[in-house]
Amino acid sequence: MRLNDRVALHEILTHRQDLxxxxxxxxxxxxxxxxxxxxxxxxxxxxxxxxxAPE
Known part of the structure; x- marks a missing residue:
């Protein structure tokens, strides 16, 4: 995962919320x-x- 990769962070967040x-x-x-x-x-x-930073 790249630093400042919003998409990757959202994917991890979604996974953790499902878990x-x-x-x-x-x-x-x-x-x-x-x-x-x-x-x-x-x-x-x-x-x-x-x-x-906001997108």
């Missing part, structure tokens, strides 16, 4: 640690997107 939705719906195991990690990654990705 988070799937983790939230998991039953039979405790997904809290994975949910916390993915939520943290989403926050970091969104912060990165916010620092890029």
């Amino acid at each position: 988070l939705r799937q983790l939230i719906s998991v039953t039979g195991v405790d997904p809290r640690q994975a949910i916390a990690q993915v939520s943290e990654e989403i926050t970091i990705i969104e912060a990165g997107l916010a620092t890029l």
